[in-house]
Amino acid sequence: MQVSVENITKTYGFQKAVDAISFKVNAGEIVGFLGPNGAGKTTTMKIITCFMAPNEGDVKVGGISVLTDAEEVKKHIGYLPETNPLYKDMPVIDYLKFVAEIQGVPRERIRERIIEMVQICGLRSEKYKKISELSKGFQQRVGLAQAMIHDPEVLILDEPTSGLDPNQIVEIRELIKKIGREKTVLLSSHILAEVEATCDRIMIISEGKLVADGTAATLRKQAQNKEIVKVTIEDGERNQIYKALQDIDTVELVDLLPEYTQAFEVQSKADASSRRAIFKICVEKGWTLTEMTPVERKLEEVFRDLTITN
Amino acid sequence: MNKIWIITKRELRSFFDSLMAYVMVVLFLGFSGFFTWIFGSDIFLVNQASLQSFFGIAFWTLFFFIPAVTMGLLADERRSGTIELLVTKPVSDWQIIIGKFLAAFLLICISLALTLPYYFTVASIGKIDHGAVWMGYLGLLFMSASYISIGLFASSITNNQIVAFLTALFIGIFFHLIFGLVGSSSGGWFAGILNYLSISTHYESMARGVIDSKDVLYFLSIIFLGLIGAELTLTKRNLSN
Numbered sequence: 001m002q003v004s005v006e007n008i009t010k011t012y013g014f015q016k017a018v019d020a021i022s023f024k025v026n027a028g029e030i031v032g033f034l035g036p037n038g039a040g041k042t043t044t045m046k047i048i049t050c051f052m053a054p055n056e057g058d059v060k061v062g063g064i065s066v067l068t069d070a071e072e073v074k075k076h077i078g079y080l081p082e083t084n085p086l087y088k089d090m091p092v093i094d095y096l097k098f099v100a101e102i103q104g105v106p107r108e109r110i111r112e113r114i115i116e117m118v119q120i121c122g123l124r125s126e127k128y129k130k131i132s133e134l135s136k137g138f139q140q141r142v143g144l145a146q147a148m149i150h151d152p153e154v155l156i157l158d159e160p161t162s163g164l165d166p167n168q169i170v171e172i173r174e175l176i177k178k179i180g181r182e183k184t185v186l187l188s189s190h191i192l193a194e195v196e197a198t199c200d201r202i203m204i205i206s207e208g209k210l211v212a213d214g215t216a217a218t219l220r221k222q223a224q225n226k227e228i229v230k231v232t233i234e235d236g237e238r239n240q241i242y243k244a245l246q247d248i249d250t251v252e253l254v255d256l257l258p259e260y261t262q263a264f265e266v267q268s269k270a271d272a273s274s275r276r277a278i279f280k281i282c283v284e285k286g287w288t289l290t291e292m293t294p295v296e297r298k299l300e301e302v303f304r305d306l307t308i309t310n
Numbered sequence: 311m312n313k314i315w316i317i318t319k320r321e322l323r324s325f326f327d328s329l330m331a332y333v334m335v336v337l338f339l340g341f342s343g344f345f346t347w348i349f350g351s352d353i354f355l356v357n358q359a360s361l362q363s364f365f366g367i368a369f370w371t372l373f374f375f376i377p378a379v380t381m382g383l384l385a386d387e388r389r390s391g392t393i394e395l396l397v398t399k400p401v402s403d404w405q406i407i408i409g410k411f412l413a414a415f416l417l418i419c420i421s422l423a424l425t426l427p428y429y430f431t432v433a434s435i436g437k438i439d440h441g442a443v444w445m446g447y448l449g450l451l452f453m454s455a456s457y458i459s460i461g462l463f464a465s466s467i468t469n470n471q472i473v474a475f476l477t478a479l480f481i482g483i484f485f486h487l488i489f490g491l492v493g494s495s496s497g498g499w500f501a502g503i504l505n506y507l508s509i510s511t512h513y514e515s516m517a518r519g520v521i522d523s524k525d526v527l528y529f530l531s532i533i534f535l536g537l538i539g540a541e542l543t544l545t546k547r548n549l550s551n
Contacts, residue, residue, distance in 0.1 A: 049398045052547055074400040081398075085391035087320070089327050101316045102399045146395075 001062040001076060001153035001184055002026050003048060008057030010043050017043040019208035020057070027153070030180035032199035033188035036307050040208040041188040042082050045156050048186070049079040061154055075104060078152035082159055082188075084143040088132035092123055092142055095131060096149055103150035117145040120175060122168070136163040144172065148179070155179060157187040161194060173198050192299045206307040219302050226252070227268040231278055232291035234262050244281050250274045265295065313401045317409025318416065321383070325417055330382075334375055338421045341371045346428060359436025364428055365446045365517045369510070372418070372454055373486050377478035379417060380461025383410045384540065385474040393544075403544045407537055411455075411462055418454040422447060442519030449516030452529035453509055457482055459536025466543040485509040485532070 003025040010018040018040040025031045033041045046052045048059050050070040059066045061073045087095055096117060100110045118127050121141040126134055131142055140163045147155060160176065161169045176185060176198055189195050195202055196216045204212040204219070212219050233241050238261060245254045245264060250272040255265040268274045275292060282289045325331040346352055346364040353363055387393040396406060429443050457478070464477035486509055493504030505511050509532075512525040 046394075051394055051398050071400050071402060074398060077398070079395075079398045081391065081394050083391045083394075085393075085395050087324070087392055088390070089324060090320075094323075098316065098320050099399070102313060102401060104400060 002060075003154055003184055003186065004060045005044070005048065006058045006060065008044070008047055008054040008059060010040075010047060010052065010054050016208050018047070018054070021205070021208070021210050022057075023203060023210060023213060025184050025186055027184050028181055029201060030176060030185040030187070030199045031201045031203060032195035033186060033203055033205065034190075034192065034195055034303060035188075035205035039205045039307070041205055042158055044205070045079075045158050045186070045188065049077055049156055050074050075150075076153040078147035078150065078155045080143045080147040080157045080160055084140055086131050086139060086142060086146075089130060091130050092118075092127045092134070095142065096145060099146040100149045105150050113149050113151070117149050120148075121145040122171070137165055137168060140164055141168070152183070154184045155186070157185070159189055160187055161189070161191070169194070192303060196299055204303060204306050211306045212302075216299060220296060220299065226270055227273050227275075228295040229266050229268075229275060229278070230257070230263060230291065230293050230295050231266055231289065232260065232263045233282060234288045234290050236262075236285060236287040238262065240285075241287065244285065245278065248274050248277045248281065250277060263291070313405045314409045314412065317396075317401070317406060318412040321410055321413030322416060325379070325413065330379065331417055331420075334379060334417065335421050335424060338368075338371055338375055339424055342367045342425060343428075353432065359432050359438045361429060361432060361438075361443050361446060362517070364425065365450065368422075368425075368450055369453070369513060369517075372450065373457065373482060374479075376414070376418065376454060376457040377461045377464070377475045377482065379414050380458055380465055380478060381471045381474040382465065383414065383462055384465040384544070385468050385471045389469040389471075397544070397547075403541050407462065407541045407544065411458055411537060414458045414461070415455055418458070419451070422450060422454075439519060442517075445519045445521055446517045448521070449513050452516070452526070453513050456485070456509065456529050456532040456536070459533040459540075460485075461536075463536045463539040463543070466540040 005021060005023050007020050007022050008018055009016065009020050021040070021044060033044070035041050043052070047054050047066070048061070050066050050073055053067060061076060064072050066073050087098075090098070093114065096114045097110060100113055105113055118124055121144055123138065123141055123145060126138050131139060134142065140160075144157075144160060147157065155176075157176070161172055164172060173194070176187065179185060180198075180200070187195075187199070199216075201213070201215055202219055203210060231245075238256075241262075242254060242256065242264065245251060245266055250268050251266055251274050252269045253267040255267070257263040257265055266274055266278065278292065279289060281287075322331075325334075342364060345367040346361075347354075351363055351366075353361075356363055384393070387396065397403065429438075432438050433440075460481050461474070461478040464481065465471075465474040467477070468474050485507065489504045490508035490510050493501045493508060496504070506528070512528050515522065516525055
């Protein structure tokens with residue numbers, strides 16, 4: 001089921017929390033929503049889940065508009081809000097039963113769905129406890145369980161792994177990936193590594209605007225269209241090598257790496273590659289090329305570049 | 311309908327889980343029982359086989375207890391954020407409001423049902439006007455429903471249960487007392503309006519055993535206004551402008 005966000009704007013007072021954002025998320029796709037605090041991630045999610053209506057624009061879930069038929073839309077969405085609100089005085093099982101009923105899960109399937117969720121989210125040992133007695137991590141699992149209990153077509157998860165231990169994070173990531181094969185998943189996170197590990201596509205949002213949209217690799221490329229390689233060349237004199245590298249046509253800049261004696265960072269001109277030329281030079285001069293690795297910019301740097309504004 | 315009942319069921323359970331229901335029932339029965347049978351102008355002093363004294367007491371105890379029952383219904387959901395969870399489920403705002411209203415109303419029904427032994431006792435002692443008793447109960451139910459709806463509205467406008475409680479009492483006291491007092495001390499058409507707005511005018515006529523469509527219409531209007539107010543405050547979050 002496709003989620004299609006069409007030009008939505010939401011203002012709180014004078015401040016634009018979301019400013020004319022449009023994007024599409026297709027079935028079988030896991031999209032990560034990144035952005036600094038207050039960028040508008042949660043607001044966008046709240047609009048998709050019909051908690052708030054946008055001031056302008058529309059969101060269509062499977063072709064159904066949130067403005068005209070919110071109740072139909074809500075049937076297909078599983079939502080884990082950022083603060084993970086839960087009825088704390090209810091036991092886990094009763095709470096899941098309540099959510100299943102209100103989501104319209106057929107009576108005869110409720111038991112089966114609860115058992116499945118308890119198993120998937122690792123709640124077996126805690127299922128009869130009151131939610132208020134659970135630790136934060138377990139409460140987060142209950143939040144995930146309630147979001148998925150009706151087997152929704154669209155899953156909106158606002159920081160799903162916050163408060164979980166590393167093992168659980170890995171489990172939940174695997175779970176999200178599995179679900180994402182058939183379903184539409186939109187998740188937000190502060191942890192870049194997590195988004196990179198889980199998501200097929202990343203969207204970066206800053207000050208209510210979408211500033212980047214693509215796979216982790218495209219985002220890196222977008223932010224850096226020049227090739228950088230780290231090379232280590234032995235059996236030659238350092239200054240000579242330096243000079244030879246700089247004389248290659250496609251090379252823009254050569255950096256000496258101070259911590260290694262024979263290593264250099266070679267930056268090529270835009271849209272050009274110098275790797276073949278470097279190899280040829282080494283052959284000509286009889287040097288030994290012992291290392292040549294492309295230097296990837298970290299996603300963190302891309303993120304900082306895109307979201308820090310003056 | 312089904313969705314409303316699911317919400318009502320959960321609310322009712324939470325009343326019982328949080329001891330609210332037990333405290334409510336015990337206090338209500340304690341107060342009304344004490345003043346009906348033991349103290350003040352009780353049944354033995356009046357020396358008539360009627361439940362007039364009980365209806366007089368219940369009129370006041372319910373006025374104070376109902377805001378305590380309703381104060382958490384929406385305010386607590388707003389404070390803890392669970393309202394976000396509830397409204398993103400496939401239920402309409404109306405279903406949420408009606409569900410919560412019914413939960414509080416059923417709790418009051420349970421409390422009132424537990425006073426039925428008073429009726430059976432008095433009926434076995436003397437010749438009781440059965441019609442008047444049932445009308446009295448009906449009056450109490452109408453009055454309770456009105457205060458629940460006011461309480462629900464008060465609970466919808468704040469995150470704080472105490473504020474919700476006091477707001478409900480504040481709005482309630484006008485209908486319960488002030489309109490009647492001012493109405494009886496002034497004259498002319500103004501007094502007529504105030505007297506009409508006073509809940510006691512309508513409640514007393516029902517407690518005497520008279521049912522009038524005017525009274526029913528009056529209670530239904532208050533209930534409706536309260537519920538609409540609560541629904542509007544809940545819906546306000548997603549108005550486009």
